[in-house]
Amino acid sequence: MNGGALLEGMGDRLSTLRGRVTPDAAMDKITWFRAGGTADALFQPADEEDLAAFLKVVPHDIPVTVVGIGSNLLVREGGIRGFVVRLSAKGFGEVQAIGDNRIRAGAATPDKRVAATALEAGIGGFHFYHGIPGGIGGALRMNAGANGVETRERVVEVRALDRAGAVHVLSNADMGYAYRHSAAPKDLIFTSAIFAGEPADRDAIKAAMDAVQHHRETVQPIREKTGGSTFKNPEGSSAWKEIDKAGCRGLMIGGAQMSPMHCNFMINTGTATGYDLELLGETVRARVLENSGIRLAWEIRRIGAFKPGHEIDEFLGQML
DSSP: OOHHHHHHHHTTTTTTOOSEEEEEEEGGGTSTTOOOOEEEEEEEOSSHHHHHHHHHHSOTTSOEEEEOSSTTEEEOTTOEEEEEEEOOHHHHOOEEEEETTEEEEETTSBHHHHHHHHHHHTEESOGGGGGOOSBHHHHHHHTOEETTEEGGGTEEEEEEEOTTSOEEEEETGGGOEETTEEOSOTTOEEEEEEEEOEEOOHHHHHHHHHHHHHHHHHHSOTTSEEEEEOBOOOTTSOHHHHHHHTTOTTOEETTEEEOSSOTTEEEEOSSOOHHHHHHHHHHHHHHHHHHHOOOOOBOSEEESOOOTTOOOOGGGGOOO
């Protein structure tokens, strides 16, 4: 189905929404990889109330896919069926200190803004967000972490909407956090969260943030078209070490490359397609599996359909 047919089939059910609906939306303009296919339609709700109204009128047989700021997202060339929901900074990007060393942040808030708010308020424990190139919604979903700290250590409660538009408030325990994972229901759309830190000296917070930034600039290709860490660290090792041992540092397929600087970062050198990027990733997984017997798990989220003739098997079909 294309965007025009999808919206025509919805009739006037979207007429009261205040957000923006874009048919046949180019997802390469959203992802940091700057690659990928189109979505049948993109909806950017004005606020939580508008999002709830949207969810209540979209039939459950029409897929609804939620994306964040696109920093760790790979969209396949065949595109995404149904609606893609992207929360706007205007409606979901507010962040403020609310007392008792707590911070409330919307799901579209960049992680770096949460770190900056914590610094201004003298709240420690959020310096790690200064080095994560993503948004709070994604951080909540994948338990984002860096520099020895994870999101689960800061979360108090999370506000979300289900597929029917009903509001849910989840505790830290309800989120079911593990390494780079949350067990919260997949159909929940996180809209905001409350986090807790501890009192800290602003100079100490700033020094910790500066250390995070220095580390990123020193070892990561932050000025490239990348999606951050490509694979999760396997138990007892680091993804980059296994990639390096398998001879994949700097490996290229088409316009996609495993960074020579940090070989767990996949980059678009300028001409990479979604196919190039995913094929490179699966080639790396296959070589690591063959070399060490380790099955690397993707940290980058891959969504959408394969373009006919460009299907890619996990581990290239290798079944060691």
